[in-house]
Amino acid sequence: MAKRKVLYEGKAKTIYEGPEPGTVIQYFKDDATAFNAQKKDVIAGKGVLNNRISAHIMTKLEGIGIPTHFMRSLNMREQLVREVSIVPVEVVVRNVAAGSLCKRLGVTEGTTLPQPIIEFYYKNDDLGDPMINEQHIVSFGWADPYEMDEIVHMAYRVNDYLNGLFAGIGLRLIDFKLEFGRLFGEYGEVYMMLADEISPDNCRLWDAKTNEKMDKDRFRQDLGGLVEAYQAVAERLGLIPKGGIISGGDINEQLAAGLEEIENELAKERRLRGVKRPSPTGGKPRSV
Numbered sequence: 017m018a019k020r021k022v023l024y025e026g027k028a029k030t031i032y033e034g035p036e037p038g039t040v041i042q043y044f045k046d047d048a049t050a051f052n053a054q055k056k057d058v059i060a061g062k063g064v065l066n067n068r069i070s071a072h073i074m075t076k077l078e079g080i081g082i083p084t085h086f087m088r089s090l091n092m093r094e095q096l097v098r099e100v101s102i103v104p105v106e107v108v109v110r111n112v113a114a115g116s117l118c119k120r121l122g123v124t125e126g127t128t129l130p131q132p133i134i135e136f137y138y139k140n141d142d143l144g145d146p147m148i149n150e151q152h153i154v155s156f157g158w159a160d161p162y163e164m165d166e167i168v169h170m171a172y173r174v175n176d177y178l179n180g181l182f183a184g185i186g187l188r189l190i191d192f193k194l195e196f197g198r199l200f201g202e203y204g205e206v207y208m209m210l211a212d213e214i215s216p217d218n219c220r221l222w223d224a225k226t227n228e229k230m231d232k233d234r235f236r237q238d239l240g241g242l243v244e245a246y247q248a249v250a251e252r253l254g255l256i257p258k259g260g261i262i263s264g265g266d267i268n269e270q271l272a273a274g275l276e277e278i279e280n281e282l283a284k285e286r287r288l289r290g291v292k293r294p295s296p297t298g299g300k301p302r303s304v
């Protein structure tokens with residue numbers, strides 16, 4: 017087989033050319049980075065778990081009518097997704113104070129916010145992903161006001177849904193980060209959809225009883241046990257059998273290989289969905 021073309025080498029994932037036009041393959045690596053890649057490590061099995069968790073959550077979100085890029089799981093570490101043009105804005109939704117919010121505003125970690133707070137960051141590693149507001153986004157043309165309405169609306173819906181999903185398995189959703197992308201239809205119409213991943217790499221999840229951290233803060237704060245925590249999340253979501261698929265850095269390949277079937281079964285009826293309207297960005301027509 018010819019070597020696949022790498023379209024983008026990210027910190028946690030690699031994007032490969034897809035089998036058909038308009039598709040790409042998202043490969044989940046075991047690399048962990050924090051603080052804009054100043055801190056790095058490789059954590060065996062992390063990619064396998066994030067691939068599973070993200071595929072599951074995207075499928076669930078499609079099920080409540082939120083358009084996502086996810087098409088289907090391919091194997092342990094790869095999923096087929098629609099190629100989109102990523103809006104260079106990271107959308108953070110917060111329910112409980114943690115991370116940079118505490119540093120910036122002097123709020124105690126763990127304080128429940130009276131209402132969810134949405135923040136925007138400019139997705140630019142060279143600048144360290146600076147915080148921005150809607151006026152920056154619109155002024156610099158990263159998204160137009162209609163797209164921002166769509167994005168914010170979707171972010172709240174995702175938050176409501178995920179709060180329930182995680183509460184049901186004894187986890188508190190503290191905060192999370194979303195990325196959105198545009199897909200241009202045949203006539204230049206734009207479909208805005210959820211892209212990237214939703215996993216313990218970009219969600220803060222605390223155990224509801226003990227407040228134990230079960231997300232990437234275990235890595236950021238040197239708490240150890242990252243893969244065990246991600247595995248516990250996957251287990252509680254019912255995605256992997258009790259006892260897990262990874263122990264002592266070894267992955268049970270046979271077990272892991274069969275797991276995507278359930279997700280693909282659920283995803284069979286998936287159609288391209290989105291808000292159809294003329295392209296505000298004058299995007300070039302391309303086939304879907």
Ligand SMILES: Nc1ncnc2c1ncn2[C@@H]1O[C@H](COP(=O)(O)OP(=O)(O)O)[C@@H](O)[C@H]1O
Pocket residue numbers: 024025026027028029030031040085097098099100101102195197211212213
């Ligand atoms: N459906 C998609 N089409 C094109 N690019 C995507 C899609 N989903 C995610 N991406 C982009 O691919 C990259 C995924 O790799 P990641 O390791 O997260 O990169 P980064 O280091 O930029 O965070 C991200 O930059 C993300 O914006």
Ligand SMILES: [Mg+2]
Pocket residue numbers: 026027028
């Ligand atoms: Mg990323």
